[in-house]
Amino acid sequence: MEKNPEIISYNGFLSYQITGRLIEKLGDLSRELNLNKSTYRKIVTLMVEIIENNYNYVNRLDEGTLRESNQKPFFSVLRSGDYFKLKSGNPILKEDAAALKQRIEHINCLHYRELKDLYMNTMAEGIYDDKKRSGAGLGIMKMAKISKSKIHYNMEKITNNLYYYTIEIAIPTNHKR
Template sequence: MEEVNHIIDYKGPVSSETIDVLISQLKKEKKEYGLKIMPYKKIITILIEALENVFKYTSTLPNYQYLKPKYNPVFTVMHVNGNFEINIGNPILKKDVEALNRRLELIKHLDDEQLKDLYIETIKNGQFSSQGGAGLGFIKMARIAEKHFDFNFQEVDEELSFFNMKITLTE
């Protein structure tokens, strides 16, 4: 039988204050669930990287207000049968789906050394997007999760899709 414990279950707009609140919540849950230090460090790093990505990206979306609350970003952390599952979701412009899909497929299929090289190369070349990111957060999350992640895009309307990412961490 599947044993599931919800550690964090958040749906709503993401701001710097939200990130602070969720970090505090994770710290509190660390004590309550008796999280060991290594999974806790991995989860908190992924939490920060993922929510900063969501915050930076969604703040640039035109007409973002009309999406709320139906397409608000989501962030969950669950303990499932000895593993941790982290789920992240946010609206994304359809025009950005192809590039993000390509980037994540590349990241997913690189070995550890290639992933490290891509991280360093991205920093050196300063290949930053209009949102200020270079995909470093995704590379960092993939390295932490040892590339145990899946993702998909669900169509919302003619302009938007919803990006979902599931990261699995072994204890």
């Protein structure tokens, strides 16, 4: 039986600063986990994308909507067999949930080459989405591109206006391109 597969676990509202602390924690654990440099950096890149995705959606909720949700955000990294699994959960507005679901479903249908083309074309489209803070899905595409596997996700209804979104990304413990 595997001893404590959980490597990193954080419950509560995530932020840019907390991302930094969690990356530091992974760095401290990397020797114990026998992580090679490239796998460590892939996990860090995924962590950054997943956590930014998490708090960007939470930051769009006003205080009243946040109070309606009794489910707080979380992020974790765990080891499961030959994989590291990165999991995240957060409340999300109904309108965002619908758009995000559509985006993930589309990405999950693509072959790797198609995904790479979509990623590069989206990147070339420019920087305007950043100003709107709505995102163009580049982060989700990057997650799928790095993990080279389907994105597992779930949207659970909390209220008429709010869903709880969870996402899971797996990466082999000895990741090769």
